[in-house]
Amino acid sequence: MYRTHTCGELRAAHTGTETTLAGWVQTVRKFGSITFVDLRDRYGITQLVFSESLNQQLDEQPLGREFVLQATGAVVERTNKNPNIPTGDIEINVTSYKILNKSAVPPFTIQDDTDGGDDLRMKFRYLDLRRNAVKKNLELRYAVNRAARNYLHENHFMDIETPFLIKSTPEGARDFVVPSRMNQGQFYALPQSPQTFKQLLMVSGYDRYYQVVKCFRDEDLRADRQPEFTQIDCEMAFVEQEDILTMFEGMIKHIFREVKNVDITEKVQRMSWDEAMTRYGNDKPDIRFGMEITNLKSPFTGDDNATIAAAGFKVFDDAQTVLAISVPGCSEYTRKQTDELTDWVKRPQIGMNGLVFIKCNTDGSFKSSVDKFFDADKLKQLAADCKAQPGDLILILAGLEERTRKATSELRLEMGERLGMRKKDEFKLLWVLDFPLFEYAEADGDEPGRWVARHHPFTSPKPDHISIMINNNPVIEDQANYLSHPYAGIKANAYDMVLNGNEIGGGSIRIFQRELQEKMFAALGMSDEEARHKFGFLLGAFEYGAPPHGGIAFGFDRLCSIMGGSESIRDFIAFPKNNSGRDVMLDAPSEIDAKQKKELGLN
Known part of the structure; x- marks a missing residue:
């Protein structure tokens, strides 16, 4: 037996117990004839005391950091207790020990405040995973996984696995493709999500499905993206x-x-997509703080604020839209501070x-x-329009609608961050509903402008908008005025949860009738032949009594990172890729040899 207890288990109640521990040497401290060793495993740290009788042996075989050590001795009460660790009331008087394995000097210190940079720690990820900070992240990930599974099990959901080798149907992000040796010249794709499979499971009668599942997207990376990521994927029928x-x-x-031992008792707030865009400038607003956007000029509603319209200020006059936020308590900003904000935008x-x-x-x-264009009365009126209070600083951006709205949203978030309004220990949930079903993709070269699905092509319109989709031609005759096309006003029966x-x-309520699904494919520019080639299996399934169904998928990595107070999902993945999509520990992706290429029929 290598150990009788773990390094995080022993307490004062165990005093007098004979124990054997095994773990990694965290630190070695020698004080005259006594040596103290902190021994670490997954569960914690316990202090070992090597008396004078063992020092000669230690001198002959010195212990180093990260040596794997087994030690036997009695649990005794510490005279100098350490309140910072759970085992701080006791220590082990070692009577015998054994070095199970030596360690080279680690390339960085294995502790919370490590001296290793990201690239170095990713190269030696198996060492980085020993750090307590990383361990806590993975423990949180496991706890979220376990809690989700328990809840879904109690609500009669069934965990059903779906294939990883599927057909490529690129819609949105690029697929990762896998060559087939047995069918040379043909390729599998790795799933971007199990979307069609979970719909087929609803057709098959498994009315409550879930899966904590890997998904794959070949897209450019950032802090909250990885080429392979995990979803809590769920679907329900007759809902x-x-x-x-x-x-x-x-x-x-x-x-x-x-x-987190956080009891959210209030009903989660709900907001339409239109309202979110108007009040916050984006469809995933942070509602932990106010600072809502005031629209002083809109190309869509014709609301040109009289105060700015009468000023003769060319920047506002020529702008498609003019948007403002009122920042509380910042009227004392200096010229240097306002210049820095100008440089920021x-x-x-x-942009x-x-x-x-x-x-x-x-x-x-x-x-x-x-001041040259707006006198005191006009400034006072603008402040009233923005609901600004004495001491506030109003920030105004003007320009093209989409760019200005996005920029104002980013500015709002930046000011919220600077003023400490985006607290990592405060959690605010929101449902955003009634998204547009379609987005308009502008003409690109020989490709005319066309409709694309805002979510995915299996999302159903709102029930009272289905007739608009069925009874109108999706072709856009007037590309310049696409907003006047009936399809521009169709709302999706879709919903996002924002944290x-x-x-x-x-997620969304799905299309489950063949006629409507074919109409959706046609709206996206697919011919009947292309739709049958890509999704014939789904259209065929809809001929055999498909029930009404809908579902949702949660970004598991992202949920864990927010709950753990981190900006990056990489901190909550055991073996993540870097920003270039590489695994620097394995040195992947990598070349394959000529023999493998030949077997796969690849040049």
Whole structure:
């Protein structure tokens, strides 16, 4: 037996117990004739005491960091207790020990405040995983997984595996493809999600399905993306939207209660996509703080604020839209600070030409960067339009609608971050509903402008919008005025769950009739032949009594990272890829040899 207890298990109640521990040497401290060793395993750290009788043996075979050590001795009470660790009241008086394996000097210190950079730690990920900070992340991931599975099991969901080698039907992100040796010149694809399989399971009568499943997308990476990621994938039959929202609002609340001991008792707020875009500038708003957007000029509603329209200020006059946020308590910003904000919005990632500010001073006066065009009465009216209070700083952006709205949304989030309003220990959930069913992809070269699915091509329109889709031709005759086409107003029976400004889950009520599904494929520019080639199996299944159904998929990695207070999902994946999609530990992807290529029929 290598051990009788773990390194995180022993307490004062075990005093006098003979024990054997095994683990990794964290530190070695020699004080005269006594040596102290901190021994670490997955469960914690226990201090070992080597008395003078063992020192000669230690001198002959010195212990080093990360040596694998087995030690036997009695549990005794520490005279100098350590309140920072659970085992801090005891130590082990070692009577015998054995070095099970030596270790080379690690390339970085294996502790929370490590000196290893990202690339180095990813290359030696098996060492990085020994660090307590990483271990806690994986423990949280496991706890979320366990809580989700328990909830779904209690609600009669069945865990059913679906294939990883499937047919390539690229719609959106690029597929990863796998060559077939037995069918040379043909390829499998790795699934971007199990979407069609879970719909087929509903047709098959398995009315409550789930899977904690790997998905694959060949897309450019960032902090919250990996080429392979995990979803909590769920589907239900004989349900309407309200059934889905209730079920999975319950699941997320259960996860928070079980994992974070956070009891979310209030009903999760709901907001339409139109409302989210108007109030916050994006479809996944962070509602932990206010600072909502004020629309001073809109190309769609014709709402040109009289105060700005009468000013003769060319920047506003020539702009498609003018948007503002009121930042609380920042009227004291210096010229240097407002100049820095102007430089911030001019960055390529934001893409604006400049920034207008109005200081609402606490004495009731106003100072702005456009005093030449707006007198005190006009500034006062603008402040009232923006619901600004004395002491606030109004920030205004103007330009093209889509760019300006996105930039204002980013500016709002940046100011919320700077003012400490986006607390990592505060969690705010939101449902965003009634998305547009279609987006318009502008003409590209010889390709005319066309409709694309905002979610995916299996999402059903809202029930009262189905007739619009069935009874209208999807062809866009007037590309310049696509917004006037009936399809532009069709709303999807879709929903996203948002947590602290991050989409953590998305789903929809699905199309389940063949006629409507064929109409959707036609709207996306697919010929009948192409639709049958790509999705004939699904269209055929709809001929055999497909029930009404819908579902949702949660970004498991992203949910874990937010609950763990991290910006990056890589921190919660045992063996992640870097920003170039490489596994630097395995050195993958890599070349394959000529023999393998020949077997696969590849040049």
